[in-house]
Amino acid sequence: MGTHEDLTNEANEARNHYERKGTSRRDIVKRVGLGVLAAPLVSSVLAACSSGEDAKAVSGSLAADGKNLRLLGTNGGLAATWYAEGKKTLEKWAQLYGIKLDWVDGELNSKVQRDKLDNAVQAKYDIAAIIANETGTIVQPVQKLISSGTVVIPMVNQVAPPGETIGALTFVEQSSYDMGFRVATALFEAAKGQGTVIETQGPAAFTGAQERHRGFQDALKNYPGMKLLATDFGNWDVNRAQSLWESYINKYPEITVGYFHNDDMAFAGLQALKSAGRDGKTLIGGADAMPEAVKAVGDGRFLATARHSSCRIHMYPLVIGMAKKMGAVSTVPQKIVVDGPVVTKENAESLVFLQDDAILLS
Structure with missing residues (x-):
C-alpha cells in the first residue's frame, strides 16, 4: 500500500484529469468512486493534528466536494458524552467535506426531539443522520424527510416499531x-461466578x-451462582442512575457486580458507591x-467497558x-455493521488516541 501522500497524489491526478476534460464532480465520482475525494481527506485528518498552512490548504481544497449539500443531524441528547462525541464527529467531517450541518439536540427527551424535528424538516435536506430517543416517536418527521428526497440513515435505534x-x-x-x-x-468471570x-x-x-439487556441476560444464564437483585431503566440519565444506586446501597448490604448500559451511568453508580464508602467493593462494567x-x-x-464507536457510527451516514x-x-446494504473491542490495558491507549478531537476515527 502506498503512503498517504501517494494516495493523495493519485486521487488528485485522477480528479484533475477528469476536471481538465470538463467532467463534473458528480460524473468524476461515478467514474472513479468517492475515493477520489476521500483519499485527500485522509491526509487532511492527519494534517489536522498540526496548525500549519499545509493543513489549512488541504482542508480548504475539500470545501467544494460537498458544496451545496445540506445535512440534518440529531441524536438522543448532548448531555450524554457518547452523543456529544457523535455531534463533534459530524461537525468535523461535515467541515472537511464542505457540507452544511444543522443539528437538533434530543435533550434525552422524546417529546422535545419530536417538536424540534417537526420544525426542522420544514427545510430541505440532502442527508439526515438520525438517532431517535425512543422507537416510534419521530416516524412522521422522518417520513417527511424521505418523501422530500432526503437520504435518511438512522443509527443504533430503529426509528419505526418492528414490522x-x-x-x-x-x-x-x-x-x-x-x-x-x-x-x-x-464481570461474572471476575466475580468467579458467585455473588449479586x-x-x-x-x-x-x-x-x-434492548439488545444490551438481551446480551446481559444470556451471559447471566451461564453463571447460576450470580443472583440478579434489580434491573431498572436509567434512560442514559446520570441523575436518575445515581438516585437508583443510592436506593440500592440502602437496600442491599452487598452488591458484587454493577452492569450499566453506558459509562455515564456507570460513573453515576460509582459516585453513589463512593459517597457511601463502598467504592472498590463492587465490580463495575459499562x-x-x-x-x-x-x-x-x-x-x-x-473492571470493563466496550468501545461503542460514536465516531464511526456518526461519520458513516455522512x-x-x-x-x-x-x-x-447505487445500492447500499440494509444494515451497516460497525465493530468495537472490549477495552483492555493493551488497547486502551490507541482507543483514547483515536477519539482525539483531531482524529475522531474510532
Whole structure:
C-alpha cells in the first residue's frame, strides 16, 4: 500500500484529469468512486493534528466536494458524552467535506426531539443522520424527510416499531448484544461466578438498550451462582442512575457486580458507591469506552467497558449519504455493521488516541 501522500497524489491526478476534460464532480465520482475525494481527506485528518498552512490548504481544497449539500443531524441528547462525541464527529467531517450541518439536540427527551424535528424538516435536506430517543416517536418527521428526497440513515435505534418500514437508505449500528454479553461475562468471570448483580438499562423503547439487556441476560444464564437483585431503566440519565444506586446501597448490604448500559451511568453508580464508602467493593462494567471510562479501566475503577464507536457510527451516514447523493454507489446494504473491542490495558491507549478531537476515527 502506498503512503498517504501517494494516495493523495493519485486521487488528485485522477480528479484533475477528469476536471481538465470538463467532467463534473458528480460524473468524476461515478467514474472513479468517492475515493477520489476521500483519499485527500485522509491526509487532511492527519494534517489536522498540526496548525500549519499545509493543513489549512488541504482542508480548504475539500470545501467544494460537498458544496451545496445540506445535512440534518440529531441524536438522543448532548448531555450524554457518547452523543456529544457523535455531534463533534459530524461537525468535523461535515467541515472537511464542505457540507452544511444543522443539528437538533434530543435533550434525552422524546417529546422535545419530536417538536424540534417537526420544525426542522420544514427545510430541505440532502442527508439526515438520525438517532431517535425512543422507537416510534419521530416516524412522521422522518417520513417527511424521505418523501422530500432526503437520504435518511438512522443509527443504533430503529426509528419505526418492528414490522414497519420507513424507506431509510440503511441502518448503522454496532452489536449491542455483543457489548452486553462480553462485558457481563467479563464481570461474572471476575466475580468467579458467585455473588449479586444489578443491571442499569438505557431507555425501554431503545433497540440498542434492548439488545444490551438481551446480551446481559444470556451471559447471566451461564453463571447460576450470580443472583440478579434489580434491573431498572436509567434512560442514559446520570441523575436518575445515581438516585437508583443510592436506593440500592440502602437496600442491599452487598452488591458484587454493577452492569450499566453506558459509562455515564456507570460513573453515576460509582459516585453513589463512593459517597457511601463502598467504592472498590463492587465490580463495575459499562459500554461506550469514552476516554474517561478507558482511563477508569486502566486505574481499576471499572473492571470493563466496550468501545461503542460514536465516531464511526456518526461519520458513516455522512460519507454513505454523500456517496449516494453524488452517484458513487447505487445500492447500499440494509444494515451497516460497525465493530468495537472490549477495552483492555493493551488497547486502551490507541482507543483514547483515536477519539482525539483531531482524529475522531474510532
